[in-house]
Amino acid sequence: MDVIRWAKKRGIQVTAEVTPHHLILTDDLLVGYDPVYKVNPPLRTSEDVQVLREALADGTIDIVATDHAPHSAETKSGLWSDSANGLIGLEVALPVVMKAMQDRDYSWRSVAKTMSQNPARIGSHQANNLDIGDSANITLIDPKAATWTYTPELTQSKSRNSPYYGMDFNTSVAYTIFRGKITQIAGEVQNA
Amino acid sequence: MKNILIKDASLLGETSADLLIKDGKITEIGKALSASDAEVIDASGLVALPGLVDLHTHMREPGGEGAETIETASRAGAVGGYTTLFAMPNTNPVADTAGVVEQVYSKGKEIGLVDVQPIGAVTKGQLGQELADIGLMANSVANVRVFSDDGFPVFDSLIMMRALQYAKSFDAVIAQHAQDPRLTEGAQANASINAAKLGLSGWPNVAERIK
Amino acid sequence: MKHLLSTADLSAEKAIEILDTSLEMLQTQSREQRKLPTLRGKTVVNLFFEDSTRTRISFEAAAKRLSADVINFSSQGSSVSKGESLKDTAQTLEAMGADAVIVRHSSSGAAHLLANRGWISASVINAGDGTHEHPTQALLDAFTLRSRFAELAGKTPAGIDLKDKKVMIVGDILHSRVARSNISLLSKLGAKVYVVAPSTLLPIADTSPITKSFVNLDLAIREVEPDAVMMLRLQSERMRGTFFPSAKEFTSGWGLTAGRFAALPKHTLVMHPGPMNRGVEISSVAADSERSTIIEQVANGVAVRMAVLYHTLSGGAK
Incomplete structure (x- = not known):
């Protein structure tokens, strides 16, 4: 992180991304050899997690990206050494990030920057500012949702390699609006 | 496509406003907007972020x-x-x-x-x-x-x-x-005390730093 | 005790209990009738995905002397999907009535997986998983140390631990499951554990429960004056890339050469889990000396494995 801070200070064009799971999971979880925790790069220590949270809060890290990596049970439930790297992360990325960052100074404006505006600027040169005339891509978040638990039944992905099953959250994604169409309400995909 | 009126959303967690969506675009942002033909979403208490x-x-x-x-x-x-x-x-x-x-x-x-x-x-x-x-x-x-x-x-x-x-x-x-392929050949887990105890070959964090 | 997966999850009390049972088992082995009826009607499966004649026959002898039926299953894991084939194999064996599965596998965590994934209900005994643990080896090493130390002190070994004994483990610590199991077990039993290796073969580890680590064996011997040195086998099959320039250089720096053996305190025991690379990590002078426990370790191995089978299969109730 110090290298990235140094480079940014020097005006070098460099951006850094972090995954939600590296903000919340640590290598202590490997004790049971459950390959759901096998990811690339590997989970690191709780000190490393603190460093990443700090860097996301202070803007050194520009982007949160999920590295959503679905794997079938056959490649993800056996021996650690034989299992594929990766976990599924799209569905609860935002609740996970908010849980990880709850004790940090991480505003909704920062969420918008790191999870929407910065990736949109880098990937497709869009501002994503919620301006008049923009494509109506809007996500409505309930920041004080009643505590809820993520379970396999809530999963839309075809795979089940999530380390977050059984985890409780206090943030939920109430609505997703894509190009003016509601695509999701409270976990239900809208297929109209 | 149906028009949508989002009422009382907190824009980026800051100011509260209504958003009117027509033909897939944001057409109005303001207070107490109304539109007779729109589906209304009561977004009081909700934060509106760009998708x-x-x-x-x-x-x-x-x-x-x-x-x-x-x-x-x-x-x-x-x-x-x-x-x-x-x-x-x-x-x-x-x-x-x-x-x-x-x-x-x-x-x-x-x-x-x-x-x-x-x-x-x-x-x-x-x-x-x-x-x-x-x-x-x-x-x-x-x-x-x-x-x-x-x-x-x-x-x-x-x-x-x-x-x-x-x-x-x-x-x-x-x-x-960020990964140096030579340093991570066969690596299974973070090169830490945990990996050492579990007998998983270590993935040194220098493998990310070098690249 | 349902399973024995690692020494890391054994308490000191349980370990001493197993060592005491081992002692009873060893005493029965000098009788004319060595076979005990303890596990009559039980089926024990040796599930070996990695070749190891020594460990397999030791377990086989242990199970047979307790009157269990023994099935030997050796399989070179298929390269396609070892995880699933492990599951399928284990379930097949359980369907055949296995009460205990003794598993040896090249992948760390394999025994853990068999025991905890709900695939089978049999007891699982770890006979070595990758570079993780080899708990029965550590138990037999502890047993051997305890017997010799008690003998030197003119005491009976039953009930005692290894308090303040200095044990030095030397060689390829990084790839050694024997080292991992011993570090955790011996330190739990009160011993001070020292490790010595070239820095490329020392895993990143904080000092606990290791008392101190060294890269220089001569210095370590002078400074520690160990009560026992445990020489590890060089595991060339587990090594990736270059860890040291040559076997010759390894021997000159970290082998128990005749010269180093002579420099040890006169009471220091010499251990090796076998099979030895004579002339590499250990010289014949050291291996064949009176202070070598290497043959004794093998004999004790059967008694310790009898005790482990007894504790896992009959719940340890006497």
């Missing part, structure tokens, strides 16, 4: 449909609040030609739950030897602007330099996964 964008999704299609498809990934994205997903190129075949990226792009459009933006491979087959069809992918319908070999980081400095130079002609970016 989330993920630069790093593995959709597995084509080739890995047993684990995920563009449709199931789009559904997962919608549930997570995403409106744009960038699809990683490590599919089978690899997204290293205009044909593959156009197929992924149009499938995403057809499903219509999120924008599916293909990421192109930097090198053919992600093998790190020859440049992939960067220009053809950039100029295709899919309008590819991000290139990456993701899990197979480009290790050859010459290829990397050429890719960076060449991508500039298309206003594109190259994303490099």
Whole structure:
């Protein structure tokens, strides 16, 4: 992180991304050899997690990206050494990030920057500012949702390699609006 | 398409406002908006953010449909609040030609739950030897602007330099996964006291720092 | 005790209990009738995905002397999907009535997986998983140390631990499951554990429970004056890339050469889990000396494995 801070200070064009799971999971979880925790790069220590949270809060890290990596049970439930790297992360990325960052100074404006505006600027040169005339891509978040638990039944992905099953959250994604169409309400995909 | 009126949302967690959506675009932002023909969402207590964008999704299609498809990934994205997903190129075949990226792009459009933006491979087959069809992918319908070999980081400095130079002609970016392949051969877990105790060969964090 | 997966999850009390049972088992082995009826009607499966004749026959002898039926299953894991084939194999064996599965596998965590994934209900005994643990080896090493130390002190070994004994483990610590199991078990039993290796073969580890680590064996011997040195086998099959320039250089720096053996305190025991690379990590002078426990370790191995089978299969109730 110090290298990235140094480079940014020097005006070098460099951006850094972090995954939600590296903000919340640590290598202590490997004790049971459950390959759901096998990811690339590997989970690191709780000190490393603190460093990443700090860097996301202070803007050194520009982007949160999920590295959503679905794997079938056959490649993800056996021996650690034989299992594929990766976990599924799209569905609860935002609740996970908010849980990880709850004790940090991480505003909704920062969420918008790191999870929407910065990736949109880098990937497709869009501002994503919620301006008049923009494509109506809007996500409505309930920041004080009643505590809820993520379970396999809530999963839309075809795979089940999530380390977050059984985890409780206090943030939920109430609505997703894509190009003016509601695509999701409270976990239900809208297929109209 | 039905018009939508979002009432009392907290914009980026700051000011409270109504948003009117017509024909897929934000047409008005203000207080006490009304529209007789619109579906109303009561967003009091909710925070409105621009739709989330993920630069790093593995959709597995084509080739890995047993684990995920563009449709199931789009559904997962919608549930997570995403409106744009960038699809990683490590599919089978690899997204290293205009044909593959156009197929992924149009499938995403057809499903219509999120924008599916293909990421192109930097090198053919992600093998790190020859440049992939960067220009053809950039100029295709899919309008590819991000290139990456993701899990197979480009290790050859010459290829990397050429890719960076060449991508500039298309206003594109190259994303490099931080990993030194030699330092992580056979590595299984963070090189820490935990990996040492569990007998998992260590992945030194210097492997990310060196690249 | 349902399973024995690692020494890391054994308490000191349980370990001493197993060592005491081992002592009883060893005493029965000098009788004319060595076979005990304890596990009559039980089926024990040796599931070996990695070749190891020594460990397999030791377990086989242990199970047979307790009157259990023994099935030997050796399989070179298929390269396609070892995880699933492990599951399928284990379930097949359980369907055949296995009460205990003794598993040896090249992948760390394999025994853990068999015991905890709900695939089978049999007891699982770890006979070595990758570079993780080899708990029965550590138990037999502890047993051997305890017997010799008690003998030197003119005491009976039953009930005692290894308090303040200095044990030095030397060689390829990084790839050694024997080292991992011993570090955790011996330190739990009160011993001070020292490790000595070239820095490329020392895993990143904080000092606990290791008392101190060294890269220089001569210095370590002078400074520690160990009560026992445990020489590890060089595991060339587990090594990736270059860890040291040559076997010759390894021997000159970290082998128990005749010269180093002579420099040890006169009471220091010499251990090796076998099979030895004579002339590499250990010289014949050291291996064949009176202070070598190497043959004794093998004999004790059967008694310790009898005790482990007894504790896992009959719940340890006497």
